[in-house]
Amino acid sequence: DAMVIQNPRYQVTQFGKPVTLSCSQTLNHNVMYWYQQKSSQAPKLLFHYYDKDFNNEADTPDNFQSRRPNTSFCFLDIRSPGLGDAAMYLCATSLRGGGETQYFGPGTRLLVL
């Protein structure tokens, strides 16, 4: 089945230690998104890629970076995690011209010690 995959499902890191979360998709969608979600609040968009074009949200901290080496993969890098960055990180994809529906992965829960 076509899907969005996130690895790992759970990630523990130390305060200030860089961490990378990964997302892959078999949907061949040209748009990929990263969201941060805290405590069952609504997800907050961090940034998205349209093909290779990166679009950062204005209020996304510089501590968060992203890479998309190819259509299938997208990475979220947190350069110096703080305690406030502990959250669920959700990857989503959509197809431009495909009805604007976003499909989400299962998420990675990040714990910062």
Next chain:
Amino acid sequence: GNSVTQMEGPVTLSEEAFLTINCTYTATGYPSLFWYVQYPGEGLQLLLKATKADDKGSNKGFEATYRKETTSFHLEKGSVQVSDSAVYFCALSLPFQETSGSRLTFGEGTQLTVNP
């Protein structure tokens, strides 16, 4: 700006009860409307969607109708089950823009608990 307002939760029902979760929206242009469901510890799953006025989305016994005149997209189910316990998010998106993608604007989410 665009916004989505959901009924406040949490909502607690007994099994086989009727469910309504209200959702209203404000948007410029012609949004698509969505309901997503999130089970504990999981990502968001698309439950149903509607892309134009008077469309009805339906899935797994859930339904919602895109009402442009009342700017609403209320979620209903005739008989809930314990397995429906989850957080439900109403959302809208507008046509794709390169700087914002198909940006989803979410409601606050409604926690539903169904007791046996």
